[in-house]
Amino acid sequence: MMQMAIKGIGVVGGFGCGVAELKGALEDGRSRLSTLTIPSAAGPITLPAYCATTERLEEYVPKRALRRIDHYSKMGLLGAYLALEDAGMLGSDLSRLGVVIASGYGATATTFAFLDSLITDGDICASPTHFANSVHNAAAANISILLGAKGPSLTVSQFEMSVPSALLSARQWLAEERVDAVLFGAIDELSDLIGYLQHRQCGPQHPAAIAPLAPGESSIIGEGAAFLLLTRKDESRAYCTIDAVETGSLYQGDLPLADDALLLVGADGRQEVGARYRATIPADARVACYTPLYGRMPAAAAFDLAVAALILQRGQAYPLVAATGGSLPLTTTRICALRLAGAHEYASVMLTREVMP
Amino acid sequence: MTHPWPVAITGLGCICAAGKNLDDCMIALYRGERAPAAPKRFSSSHPLRYPVFAVPGFEEPPEMLRTSALGLHAAEEALADAGLDPESLRGLRVGVCVGTTVGSAMNNEAFCRDYRAGLDPDLEPIERILRSNPAAVIARAFKLTGPCQTVVNACASGTDAIGLAASWIRGGLCDLAIAGGADELGRITYNGFISLMITDDAPCKPFDRERKGLNLGEGAAMLVLESEASLRRRGHRPCSYLLGYGSACDAHHLTAPKPDGEGLRTAIAEALACCAIPAKEIAFVNAHGTGTPDNDRVESRVLADLFPGVPFLSTKGYTGHTLGAAGAIEAVFTIASLECRLIPRSAGFTTPDPELGGRPVGECTKIEGSVALSESLAFGGNNSVILLGRRGTK
Numbered sequence: 001m002m003q004m005a006i007k008g009i010g011v012v013g014g015f016g017c018g019v020a021e022l023k024g025a026l027e028d029g030r031s032r033l034s035t036l037t038i039p040s041a042a043g044p045i046t047l048p049a050y051c052a053t054t055e056r057l058e059e060y061v062p063k064r065a066l067r068r069i070d071h072y073s074k075m076g077l078l079g080a081y082l083a084l085e086d087a088g089m090l091g092s093d094l095s096r097l098g099v100v101i102a103s104g105y106g107a108t109a110t111t112f113a114f115l116d117s118l119i120t121d122g123d124i125c126a127s128p129t130h131f132a133n134s135v136h137n138a139a140a141a142n143i144s145i146l147l148g149a150k151g152p153s154l155t156v157s158q159f160e161m162s163v164p165s166a167l168l169s170a171r172q173w174l175a176e177e178r179v180d181a182v183l184f185g186a187i188d189e190l191s192d193l194i195g196y197l198q199h200r201q202c203g204p205q206h207p208a209a210i211a212p213l214a215p216g217e218s219s220i221i222g223e224g225a226a227f228l229l230l231t232r233k234d235e236s237r238a239y240c241t242i243d244a245v246e247t248g249s250l251y252q253g254d255l256p257l258a259d260d261a262l263l264l265v266g267a268d269g270r271q272e273v274g275a276r277y278r279a280t281i282p283a284d285a286r287v288a289c290y291t292p293l294y295g296r297m298p299a300a301a302a303f304d305l306a307v308a309a310l311i312l313q314r315g316q317a318y319p320l321v322a323a324t325g326g327s328l329p330l331t332t333t334r335i336c337a338l339r340l341a342g343a344h345e346y347a348s349v350m351l352t353r354e355v356m357p
Numbered sequence: 358m359t360h361p362w363p364v365a366i367t368g369l370g371c372i373c374a375a376g377k378n379l380d381d382c383m384i385a386l387y388r389g390e391r392a393p394a395a396p397k398r399f400s401s402s403h404p405l406r407y408p409v410f411a412v413p414g415f416e417e418p419p420e421m422l423r424t425s426a427l428g429l430h431a432a433e434e435a436l437a438d439a440g441l442d443p444e445s446l447r448g449l450r451v452g453v454c455v456g457t458t459v460g461s462a463m464n465n466e467a468f469c470r471d472y473r474a475g476l477d478p479d480l481e482p483i484e485r486i487l488r489s490n491p492a493a494v495i496a497r498a499f500k501l502t503g504p505c506q507t508v509v510n511a512c513a514s515g516t517d518a519i520g521l522a523a524s525w526i527r528g529g530l531c532d533l534a535i536a537g538g539a540d541e542l543g544r545i546t547y548n549g550f551i552s553l554m555i556t557d558d559a560p561c562k563p564f565d566r567e568r569k570g571l572n573l574g575e576g577a578a579m580l581v582l583e584s585e586a587s588l589r590r591r592g593h594r595p596c597s598y599l600l601g602y603g604s605a606c607d608a609h610h611l612t613a614p615k616p617d618g619e620g621l622r623t624a625i626a627e628a629l630a631c632c633a634i635p636a637k638e639i640a641f642v643n644a645h646g647t648g649t650p651d652n653d654r655v656e657s658r659v660l661a662d663l664f665p666g667v668p669f670l671s672t673k674g675y676t677g678h679t680l681g682a683a684g685a686i687e688a689v690f691t692i693a694s695l696e697c698r699l700i701p702r703s704a705g706f707t708t709p710d711p712e713l714g715g716r717p718v719g720e721c722t723k724i725e726g727s728v729a730l731s732e733s734l735a736f737g738g739n740n741s742v743i744l745l746g747r748r749g750t751k
Contacts, residue, residue: 041477099606106509108463114549115469123402123548131549132612132736136462136509141737144608150620152604153739154517157461157509159490165506172524178627193463193483196472200480248450248502345493345505 002175004230005238006309006351008087010079010185013224013294013303014050018082022293023310026318031293033209036221038195047195048206050222050295054078060090061146068129069142072107076139076187077146079225083183084147087229098151098179101140102166102186104159104298109191110134139187151179162186163301164247164339164347171245174232185227186302194221198296202270210292212267213277219269222295226302228309239309240353249344255280258350262317262332263287264308266339268296276340286330288317301339305349308335312353362631363746364523365595367583368439369689370431370537373576373676374410378434382675383693386701387721391675393560393572399544405558407551409542410574410677422489424460427577427682428539432495435535439581440593443499449587452503452531453492454522455579456514456538457681460491461507464545491539495579503531509681512645513604513735514538515578516684516743520602522582532587537685539577546680547573553612561648561678563671563703564657564717566710571647574677578685597692600634600728600744603627607738613651618659620740621732625663628730628742639667640726641700643691645734646671646717647678648705652734654713661714668724670717674704684733688743691731695747699723 011018014032015025025031036049054074057066060081066074080099084090114130132138137155144153152173156166163186170182198221207218233241257263259282267277268291281287288311294303311317317330337349369379374392376382385391393408417426436442463486471478488494492507504525508518515538522536550556550573557570580599588595605623607615614621629636642664644656648671660669672690679686694700703717710716727747734740 039472039475041475105463106461111462111464112469115464115466115545116473118466118544118548119470119473123544123551124404126548126552128549128552128554131552134462134464134549135458135511135736137511137735137737137739138611141606141611141739144606144738145610148608150606150608150623153510153606153737154521155509155737156506157490158492158505158507159461159487161505165504168504168530169506169521169524172521172528172530175528176524192472197480197483247504249496249500249505251500251502 001244002171003233004171004174004242005233006228006240007231007238008083008229009306009309010082010086010227011303011306012052012054012075012078014052014222015293017056019086025293026307029319036190036195038192045199047199048220049190050220051190052224070107070110070133072110072187072189073139073142075189075225076101076185077143079185079227080143080183083227083229089229094147094149096151096180097149098173098182099140099144099149099153100166100170100182100184101155102162103157104162104188106136106157107134107138107189108193109189112191112193160298160341161247161345161347162298164245164349167245167349168247170230174230180231182230183227184230185225186299187225188223188297188299190221190223210269212269212289212291213274217271219296222297224294224299226299226306228305240312240351242349242351244350247347250346251344255346257282258336261334261336262330264304264335264337265289266301266304267291268300270296273340280340288320304337308337308351311335312351363598363600364526365583365588366580366597366599367593367595368435368581369692370434370438371578371686371689372412372427372430373679373686374412374574375675379689379693386672386675389702389704391704393677396542396547401544401547403551407556407558408560408572410572411542412575420485421494422460422485423541424457424539425489425491425494427541428455428491429494429498431537431577431579432535435579435581446499446501449533450503450531451501452522452525452534453496453501454506454508454518454534454536455492456508456510456518456684457491457540458509458511458514459540459543459546461509466544495535510739511735511737512680512683513733513739513741514681514684516733516741517604519580519599519685519688520604520741520743523599523602526582526584532584534582535579536582537577537579538682540575540680540682542573542575555649557648560705561674562705563646563648563673564653564713565706566708568648568650568653570649572677574679576676576679576686577682578689580688595748597748598746600746601628601631602743604739604741609738612736614655614734616655618655620738621659621734624740624742628744634728634744636664638726638728639664639730640724641729642667642669643687643729643731644669644671645732646673648673656734657713657715668700668718668722670700670703684741687731688745691729691745695727695729695745
């Protein structure tokens, strides 16, 4: 199976922006918890949330060019530029670059804004700008347009499994040599809809922090973009390699998991998913989880991959936000990023870093 | 590479305004029948009633999005056509790759209206969306264990889903894949496309001088793609082949195609290169042909340059523009037309446009050759092309 190399990382989330700020959050074991206020029948409700800001995008794109671009696409653009910069590819020839975007829910704020235009102003006043930007592949389009990337472009929306599912297709593009590099990213945004869903599904008591593997509900919503610059494995500098991507549904038997790898789990404080993680993780496994740094969102699976790459680069896990098994510091050259959803869906991504003798 | 091009296609299924199965659709197409009408399932306050192509007499179960129900209907037909029942899928690694636009969008208007009115609406409409992911619905219905992907590349989604699923087969990720597209009609896309001023208030006229825009449609089509090993194991013959797939982005505009068709040209070249098929072997092209002034201008110029004299048509005059389903519906029509060695007339076309590079077929046309192209152009500048071959073209 073809190995992919992670050559660049671009992240924006509640912890801040870029690899340095993500590393800072990982070292501190803390992120910047903010709030999201949504309307309700009983008045405004304030929820804890990990919010992302995109001011740094203006370092890469003139403000004028961003006028009609919404927050969702801006997060994607910032992640894309940061990943290319981190890989040393900003300004390079991007004619053989593919763009793959994974999103659980797409541009939900713009989708609601389009509905608002229908509801408030009537069918005849529907906003064409909101409609065009609410299409799921709008972020991929904005990225391709601003970068001048003319290779294939793919957007995947598989809800919780969007990231590993899209990663499969990114790998196939590289394996079949349709492209020489893939700008792979995941984006999800906070909006009234996401806040209301969280409040109704998990409220009204809101936690101070995510306790991912503990029984009980402790999820906190987040937003952000996590981008990876992927190539086929070669001799040049890379954080690590992605050796295998497995996704599917398991109706019987146990999920086969490598017993020598650090298990980086995508548990995010949701009660029902937490129970499935606890039932799946072997008793003797070494387990880490960093979701409390970026929050609950489908795109968190790509943040997990970015964190895995940083761990493999330094050879040991960061101070653990949530962990079981093994003693600190946890050294590792192999990580299995595990994600579970629903009753049957699973994904595992195996990442390694070769250690020179 | 574990599996070279081509990839075998062993089953087809289709539901759209032209019919509830592929046979009925092709009968309607060859007869030139089409019945666009004002929408009946939803209302609009627009003074003009823009016609749509709805699937008549199809009701989705209340717990599922119509999009996903349409997709499941087409998948059942495709699996039956492939000679596969649910039991025969046990033990096989079967993937699902489905293109859509509406099927994973969190946009329930009634919920939004109630929420904005401060009514704290029940979550059921949103939870229905969350449990109706089109690919996941098919995977759950048949208890499939392989990879599952919903492609949201706007109007190229169905074509991309087929090309990507073929890549999974080639890469050994699954033994068999159900691939296609599904989308439903609704007020949101109806009003959205009208707001962009690319909708015709009369039946659409792709490639015609008087074309004014598209008509929306709904439907689904699914193909069963199968590895050589799986075919050998069950002693089955393919009905056709996917010979190539190409895609490229214009990187030009969010909703308009690049005037020189650069991305489409690249996608076509990539698809042809997969099996080293020369352009002169193309029997016909099933064009995207939405009926919008821009799309048809760009597409006809590219076709005139790359495939001079090759017959082309748009089947959207029979189905409307079914968005994420369009590429898949047009793929199964292309295969069926190759089998029949006959392409239907390009419905809606009567008056040639001197500004266009060519004119579509004005009547049912016999074709020579066994290879055809189906192409999709989409919002976001996505251009995707698949190359399809009749049985025996391998």
